[in-house]
Amino acid sequence: MLVFHVATTARSGMYNITADVRQALRRVLEEFPGARSGALALFCPHTTCGLTINEGADPHVCRDMVGFFDRLVPQDAAFTHAEGNSDAHIKCTLHGPSLLVLVEDGALQLGTWQAIYLCEGDGPRRRSVWAQWLPGPSGR
């Protein structure tokens, strides 16, 4: 299992971790030279941030998305959790903690416009992302 870290800089925001995921895949391929096709399972071990995949080209998309989720789940809603970050827990579940990205011939397979994001809901913090290689039909 591989681990990488993301330093978030605001209470809520989206952080492009595509390069980190590519680097994790390179480490898998170095350690298991036979690995070619399969999937990389990504897992976020936190409860106030999540993972998603969305457009990586125009930063306005992330801005619109973060703004939408901030309005959908306001911080000052009548929540009971004493830490005052129930909004971030809810966003975490809306985004989800786990993702699968496919790998073919040793290359991460993403659509033309896709980038992988960590969605911060209660930053700034130092976050971890875990990655596990799941071999495809060749069994490697």
Place this chain on the structure above:
Amino acid sequence: MLVFHVATTARSGMYNITADVRQALRRVLEEFPGARSGALALFCPHTTCGLTINEGADPHVCRDMVGFFDRLVPQDAAFTHAEGNSDAHIKCTLHGPSLLVLVEDGALQLGTWQAIYLCEGDGPRRRSVWAQWLPGPSGR
């Protein structure tokens, strides 16, 4: 990795891709005759549509769901992304880009009422879905 396509016919809607996923599994089993149990990882390489699993029997469920998401994320909200489809990007993240379906004894395992859907947010378009076979404990 297998690819299949879906032709969507409206700006937003849910398209039942269960038969396409079963067909993808058949192609896996033909190519890897030892494959019996594991999971099929499904991945949507687009940023304005996603994947989900929900009821396949009564079409009113999909109608209610599409209507709900259209109201939750209106197209005319004050978004900044110039293409005018930020709503579709947000729905894409709410649905998610990746799904796992389990396979046992060569058969796709779904609950009685479940069907697999591509959730279009910015159609009509020709969409792709990618599928990767992840072998279970037998290693095949």
Place this chain on the structure above:
Amino acid sequence: MLVFHVATTARSGMYNITADVRQALRRVLEEFPGARSGALALFCPHTTCGLTINEGADPHVCRDMVGFFDRLVPQDAAFTHAEGNSDAHIKCTLHGPSLLVLVEDGALQLGTWQAIYLCEGDGPRRRSVWAQWLPGPSGR
């Protein structure tokens, strides 16, 4: 593929299934003694409940989350599905039907505050959760 069951006690609520998932992993390790590292794919075969991972320490988080989703998707919205549970179908898709949890050296890998939940939307019912072992790079 392993199956375990959850008896839900109210129309909507979150049920901590972490212990059930650990038990499922123990059964995998007993049946496949070589299994060490990989992922457990969890799948919910229903269309009115889903799976998520969130805080397991303070029950106020779940209370806030269930309350939020109940307000976001009210039961009495103008839905057309005759069974009157379109809200539960929509929540099911918002939570998602499948999850991946990572396993390393035979141990379930969760963050400090994480617990795995079944999110009931149309209970009380007896629910099933399916689990499939996906071996990591060792191929076991």
